Every structure is written in structure tokens, then in C-alpha cells.
Amino acid sequence: METKSVVTALAALAQDSRLAIFRALVQAGPAGLAAGRISELTGIAPSSLSFHLKELSHAGMVSSQQAGRFVIYTANFATMNALLGFLTENCCGGNPCSPVCSPACSTEKEPS
Amino acid sequence: METKSVVTALAALAQDSRLAIFRALVQAGPAGLAAGRISELTGIAPSSLSFHLKELSHAGMVSSQQAGRFVIYTANFATMNALLGFLTENCCGGNPCSPVCSPACSTEKEPS
DNA sequence: TAAATGTTTCAATTATTATTGAAACATGGA
């Protein structure tokens, strides 16, 4: 994942409305939610919601598909995983991590 | 972790300069880096660097300690872990996750 | 105490981002 994409993805999530939208979609799971339903759940006005969904979509954090007159949005879990991985990459210079920075530090996640 | 803190933390990382600073600190590990050294590594002017370090610090992403006339900054791994955890919380409504959203979905990380 | 080094603060400028309401577009059903 490129630095530029990471900044875009983080910026997409770093905003009240968009974080609320994304969390709603994460909780909804693969089935996703229609735009109007997201508006209901979050209280964001339609035009503002559309703006934020476009931001999230452009950042690759959500995907959309037309279903009748609804547009269904779903969280993009692949991008989220790539993002989480990037942040912990090359931790401690690639050396075995000291306790202070695990589990964030390891590329392979450990059971909690 | 509260939503507000998460937005602040994400916003702190969602910027070229600050992401570069944070990554440098993650790679430096627990030993951290002096402000001047970060300036050298990233090419960010001192006053601008100080601004961004304050942002990161306020977001809880980095900590600092005076050491002689140097100020040593270190990545705050605890906050980072909390942040990563938050994003995957309550995934798929708390139900067992379908393959599409693991490993992001599970609270306990699986070995890759 | 004076000078040198390392870091932070300040003010001004420039650029980017969020929100709103109205209008436009698209789809499905009468």
C-alpha cells in the first residue's frame, strides 16, 4: 500500500460523519446498507452523506452497487486490513520487537 | 476508546508530514528520535515539525521527554493498538464473521 | 554570564474541507 493511499484512507476515516458511516457499514457486514438507511442511522443529511460516501469510496474504504433504486454501500474490508498492516510495518526497524511495542509491532498477529 | 479520540488520532495520522514522522518513530522503536533528527529524516522545517509533533502528541500518538537540550519523541504503541482495535470493533454486528471480513473482523487476531 | 545549539511559539498567508438547500438525475410502479 502506498503512502499516498494510506493518507487518503486515514483522511477518509478521520472525520466524525465518515467514521460513523464506516462503523455502521462495518457493523452491517457484507450485506451492506442502502444510502437512505445510512442517513437514518447517522442523521446525516442526504447531500452531505453523498459527499462523504464519495470520499470513502474514492479512498477505497467502501464499495457500492445499484440495487433497484437503492444504492447499497459496503465496507471494504480488504482495504481496511491493508491500512492496519501498513501502520505497523517495519516497526522497530524490522528487528524483533521489544515488549513495549507488541502486538502492534509484529506483522503476524498474535492471539490476545 | 471514544469516538472523538479515534477521530483525533486518525486525523493526526492523515497527513503526509505527520504520517512520515510517525512511521519514522515506529521504525525507531522505543528508543525514539530527537526532534532535530526527525527534521533531518523527513525534511520538514523545524517550525512546521514542531506544529505536527504537537498535533501527534495531543492525539496521544507520540510521547516526548526532555534529554539534555534534545527532546526525544517516541511512538505511543498503546494508543496505536487501541486505534486498530476500535476500527474492527463490533464488526458484522458482533456475529461470527463471514470469510469476507476476516481477519479484520475478529477481536482476536489470527496468525497470517 | 555569554555564546551556541536545539526546539517551540507567533502571526500572516494560503489552501483545503464540511455543510446547506435547491435542483437534477435515475429507477420503479400506477
Place this chain on the structure above:
DNA sequence: TCCATGTTTCAATAATAATTGAAACATTTA
């Protein structure tokens, strides 16, 4: 085709953030 519903686009306004250089502050050494 006409109407209702769901979503997006547009333009204007308001708010927030980034960068710069100069000055101030703090710490160490001579």
C-alpha cells in the same frame, strides 16, 4: 407517460488546517 421515491450534483458559505520566517525560550558548554 406521469408520479413518487432514492440518490447525487452544484454553488455558495463557513470553518479548519498547513506552511513560512522571524523571534523567543531553554539547555549546555566555554
